Amino acid sequence: MTIRNIIGSVLALIGATAAVWSPFRGWYDGRRGRYYRVEDLFNGITATRSDLAASILLPLAFAALVTLIGLVLRSRPLVALAGLVVLGFTVLWMVRQGQEAGSLVVGGDGSGLGDGVALAVGGGVLLLVASVVMSGRRRREALEEPPGYGPTGYGAPGYGPPEYGPAGHEPPEHGPGPDRWDESPPGRS
Template identity: 55%
Template sequence: MVRNAVGAVLAVVGAAAALLSPFRAWYDTRLGRQYRLSELFGSGGVSGAHPNLLWSLFLPFLVTAVLTLAGVLARSRALVALAGVLALGFTVLWMVRVGQANGGSLTLDADGSGLAQGVAGAAGGGLLLLLAAAVMSGRARRRPEPATGPYAGHDAPDSPDSPANAYGEPRSPASPYREPDTPTAPLAYDADGPGHQEGHRPPPRGWENPGERR
């Protein structure tokens, strides 16, 4: 819970820094929103044309802010990390394209010329988003609900895996036979019947009831 809160704060700060960076100077007092987005992917290189706001460097950082907001609300580390990669990726891509337009090099001068605060805001915002994704713990996983009832944590007596049989006696692990699950009443011999119960031997010949002797 605490890690998610700290990660959310870092993510919001990083997304805000990245979103505001196109409104600051990026190179030689030129604002980031004055760079055309299509020039980063085209073969013509970076030109001096000023594009519309939505087709400038503002668009990828707007997407970064939306991904960050969705990741914080959903407590998704993947979305926050994706936002950080997007911010850093477009910053590095811009540096490569502008470096090509300036003879293969970029400068950072003390008088404010060269790389400016907008680049630092975009790169720093991307790094903060990656740090936020590492700090966040993500969504908590659901634990299985504990079993309830008289046999919670144990097998029921009528289960084949139960350590006790229906009589409450422990099963023998070495016995290959399974004891009956329900008690059965013993069968009695019917002396007056025409036969005998199945599974019982008849009385031996010559046997008679002592009480019937006269």
């Protein structure tokens, strides 16, 4: 595992943790993210409180699961997808909340946008940065031996043992070869 993968993995884990922790913090006017229903993101924000399993935590936890799978597989696209899911749902929530409240504000007294939104946005950004930092897996072609190299380990691709020259050529007419052990060299009786 390369240093880039280690740094990317640490960033991805921090980002996923921030995203999953964010619904337990205040999102707007002190209302925690876990009280927003997922369906509110598509139908408009309501005052109805949500169960934890149907809250905005659901897509963020899904993104964390995708992150873990991406880290196990060392897949940069999966980690990036997780970051896009987190940012996408957070931005969608911000649009719906802005429609409901008329505008989004940040107040120093705890009113307006809360630190839960900042955690979600930060977590999504960290996931995207992690996907860029990670080197991912090496390509399968790079792991395989080039054609011509094999268990014998002779020279450049397409060449066999030194006494035979390029692959596909016949062994020399003189001298013993694997098929000519019983024959004597030419010119000798």
